[in-house]
Amino acid sequence: MTLALGCIADDYTGASDLANTLTRAGLRTVQTIGVPADDLALPEVDAVVVSLKSRSIEAGLAVSRSRAAETWLRGRGARHVLFKICSTFDSTDAGNIGPVMDTLRADCGEAIVLVTPAFPETGRTVYQGNLFVGAVPLNESPLKDHPLNPMHDSNLVRVLARQSKTQVGLVDLATVTRSADAVRARLAELAGKGIGAAITDAVFDRDLETIGLVAAEHRLSVGASGIGLGLARALVSTGKVKAASASSGTGAAVGGPSACLAGSCSQATLQQIANAERVMPVLHLDPEQIVAGGGEAQRALAWARPRLADGPVLVASSATPEAVAAVQSRHGRDAAGHAIEQAMADIAEGLVQAGVRRLVVAGGETSGAVVDRLKIPGFLVGVEIAAGVPVLRAVGAEAGEMLLALKSGNFGGPAFFSDALGLMR
Ligand SMILES: Nc1ncnc2c1ncn2[C@@H]1O[C@H](COP(=O)(O)OP(=O)(O)OP(=O)(O)O)[C@@H](O)[C@H]1O
Numbered sequence: 440m441t442l443a444l445g446c447i448a449d450d451y452t453g454a455s456d457l458a459n460t461l462t463r464a465g466l467r468t469v470q471t472i473g474v475p476a477d478d479l480a481l482p483e484v485d486a487v488v489v490s491l492k493s494r495s496i497e498a499g500l501a502v503s504r505s506r507a508a509e510t511w512l513r514g515r516g517a518r519h520v521l522f523k524i525c526s527t528f529d530s531t532d533a534g535n536i537g538p539v540m541d542t543l544r545a546d547c548g549e550a551i552v553l554v555t556p557a558f559p560e561t562g563r564t565v566y567q568g569n570l571f572v573g574a575v576p577l578n579e580s581p582l583k584d585h586p587l588n589p590m591h592d593s594n595l596v597r598v599l600a601r602q603s604k605t606q607v608g609l610v611d612l613a614t615v616t617r618s619a620d621a622v623r624a625r626l627a628e629l630a631g632k633g634i635g636a637a638i639t640d641a642v643f644d645r646d647l648e649t650i651g652l653v654a655a656e657h658r659l660s661v662g663a664s665g666i667g668l669g670l671a672r673a674l675v676s677t678g679k680v681k682a683a684s685a686s687s688g689t690g691a692a693v694g695g696p697s698a699c700l701a702g703s704c705s706q707a708t709l710q711q712i713a714n715a716e717r718v719m720p721v722l723h724l725d726p727e728q729i730v731a732g733g734g735e736a737q738r739a740l741a742w743a744r745p746r747l748a749d750g751p752v753l754v755a756s757s758a759t760p761e762a763v764a765a766v767q768s769r770h771g772r773d774a775a776g777h778a779i780e781q782a783m784a785d786i787a788e789g790l791v792q793a794g795v796r797r798l799v800v801a802g803g804e805t806s807g808a809v810v811d812r813l814k815i816p817g818f819l820v821g822v823e824i825a826a827g828v829p830v831l832r833a834v835g836a837e838a839g840e841m842l843l844a845l846k847s848g849n850f851g852g853p854a855f856f857s858d859a860l861g862l863m864r
């Protein structure tokens with residue numbers, strides 16, 4: 440297999456978002472969980488998205504895992520590697536976007552790296568280096584209350600400079616709008632000053648197409664699904680990849696019981712849970728009991744098992760920013776987050792033992808914990824449920840045939856859970 444594009448995603452929902460974008464743009468794509476084992480049978484593809492769970496771990500570990508993924512991808516012929524980060528630039532001043540970018544840049548010897556989290560289809564745009572989420576700057580968006588990495592600065596030139604060893608410059612929208620050559624010239628100017636990374640403005644998909652053309656000439660880029668779209672279109676338009684038709688289905692029906700798990704506390708997910716209450720039984724977990732080790736996962740399974748024969752169920756830990764802050768102040772942010780993620784993994788494991796083969800998971804960290812526990816090595820990409828969220832068919836899972844949907848916290852419409860299950864047959 441010779442890859443036209445290699446991708447390293449810093450969480451599992453982000454990886455399926457990117458795999459969805461690449462597939463829709465005509466690239467045959469698989470999503471792997473971690474660096475694939477040598478015996479994992481992969482189909483002939485144009486792009487591999489290696490999913491890591493590296494967004495919120497210690498920076499040194501994020502660097503070493505990303506590097507292992509890069510080595511694997513380049514070993515399969517990938518000239519260009521995209522480091523996929525969140526479209527809301529989720530990170531802390533200690534990392535991990537900057538440290539991973541610095542290392543991958545040094546490894547491939549790039550003078551300067553294009554960086555943009557813009558993803559206009561989901562309302563993420565970058566102007567004068569400032570990231571907007573819909574109509575508001577990042578620091579006024581719900582991301583200011585994120586449980587693990589609250590975002591308080593919308594100026595990405597500043598944010599990335601605090602995390603990176605290199606100086607960070609800007610390629611502004613006027614330059615991007617002018618032409619690919621103008622972007623090339625601006626990058627050369629910045630690189631000439633010793634600047635190693637350039638936050639790049641983008642508001643429309645056509646901006647990302649220009650950025651993608653230039654990025655594809657480099658060895659490394661950093662961004663969200665928008666730059667993935669730009670790179671994919673560039674690979675197709677320059678004839679490096681022959682466009683495949685986007686998958687129109689997910690293969691044979693899987694059937695059997697279905698369930699949803701929500702660990703995301705985003706506003707979008709809270710609304711989706713409220714909506715689901717009207718159409719399926721919903722159990723709200725008690726985070727205090729989880730952190731105290733009070734058998735909350737077993738309670739959830741005892742609640743869910745007898746209901747599965749009648750239709751889907753939803754189990755949620757999700758809570759308002761105030762309730763999350765209260766739990767975190769009592770137990771610490773990481774300890775609370777980790778305990779809740781592990782409880783979600785326990786519940787997922789128990790649900791699969793009870794016969795569930797169609798599973799929707801909301802939240803990147805939550806999805807990471809669940810997919811790891813279910814020992815799923817990879818996914819084929821099926822139909823799109825909502826922007827950034829495809830139906831995934833598990834490859835090589837211990838439980839056999841399974842369909843999953845891994846939803847980024849902020850993605851999906853109000854009826855997301857029933858929309859997803861409606862497409863997962
Ligand atoms: N009630 C709660 N109190 C405190 N923390 C919680 C609670 N419910 C969930 N969490 C934790 O909040 C974090 C949510 O992160 P997760 O990545 O799953 O969702 P997200 O950030 O909204 O999604 P994404 O990363 O896809 O945007 C997890 O660590 C989860 O365990």
Ligand SMILES: O=C(O)[C@@H](O)C(=O)CO
Nearest residue numbers: 453456525526663803847
């Ligand atoms: O880019 C996004 O917003 C998503 O793919 C994601 O990474 C959320 O975890």
